[in-house]
Amino acid sequence: xxxxxxxxxxxxxxxxxxxxxxxxxxxxxxxxxxxxxxxxxxxxxxxxxxxxxxxxxxxxxxxxxxxxxxxxxxxxxxxxxxxxxxxxxxxxxxxxxxxxxxxxxxxxxxxxxxxxxxxxxxxxxxxxxxxxxxxxxxxxxxxxxxxxxxxxxxxxxxxxxxxxxxxxxxxxxxx
Numbered sequence: 001x002x003x004x005x006x007x008x009x010x011x012x013x014x015x016x017x018x019x020x021x022x023x024x025x026x027x028x029x030x031x032x033x034x035x036x037x038x039x040x041x042x043x044x045x046x047x048x049x050x051x052x053x054x055x056x057x058x059x060x061x062x063x064x065x066x067x068x069x070x071x072x073x074x075x076x077x078x079x080x081x082x083x084x085x086x087x088x089x090x091x092x093x094x095x096x097x098x099x100x101x102x103x104x105x106x107x108x109x110x111x112x113x114x115x116x117x118x119x120x121x122x123x124x125x126x127x128x129x130x131x132x133x134x135x136x137x138x139x140x141x142x143x144x145x146x147x148x149x150x151x152x153x154x155x156x157x158x159x160x161x162x163x164x165x166x167x168x169x170x171x172x173x174x175x
Contacts, residue, residue, distance in 0.1 A: 007068055011068075011071045011075075014071070014075055018078050018079070021082050021110070021113070021114065022049055022085070024110070025082060025085040025089060025110060026042060026045060026046055026049070028089050028103065028106065028107060029041075029042060029085070029088055029092055030042045031103070032089060032092035032093045032096050032103065033092050033096075045088065049081065049085065052081050069125075072121050072124045072125050073121070073125055075117070075121045076117075076118055076120075076121030076122045076124075076125065079114050079115075079117035079118035079121055080114075082110075082117075082118075083111065083114040083115045083118055085114075086110050086111045086114055089107050089110070090107055090111070101152075101155060102152050102153070102155065105148055105149070105152030105155070106148075106149060106152050108148055109145040109146070109147075109148035109149045109152065110145065112141055112144045112145050113142060113144075115141070116137060116138060116140070116142075116144070116145075117141060119137065120134045120135070120137045120138035120141065121134070121138070
């Protein structure tokens with residue numbers, strides 16, 4: 001890939017990842033809310049997320065500037081909004097009657113990811129000399145998120161309907 005193509009590939013990937021993060025966050029919020037109000041609250045949050053995202057694009061887009069400059073600012077703002085969505089998710093999880101450790105860990109990992117990305121993208125825009133540090137910070141936040149998610153899925157309940165459970169007495173081979 002050439003330099004310009006690599007930059008476009010990176011930012012298209014970043015935009016796609018941001019859409020998936022928003023979708024995951026909305027899905028988790030929907031699952032965490034109480035049944036009677038979940039559809040209306042999710043629709044309202046989705047509408048706000050779409051309006052905020054489109055207004056962020058409109059505020060940051062510049063046909064004359066390099067894509068890296070305005071996309072960095074846009075990615076920072078969208079990551080900040082994702083972190084706010086994570087706050088809504090935590091509020092819904094704390095208020096729910098059935099608190100799942102797995103959901104709390106997934107939300108915690110998302111919080112690390114979105115907050116880290118927001119900080120890293122803002123650091124990129126401040127000073128060109130700290131861009132490598134900001135990039136490393138973003139990568140470390142991604143890895144921290146994966147570590148927390150790994151713990152969330154390792155600690156997942158083993159009694160899932162799709163899992164065949166063995167009888168410990170028959171494990172010795174007497175069939």
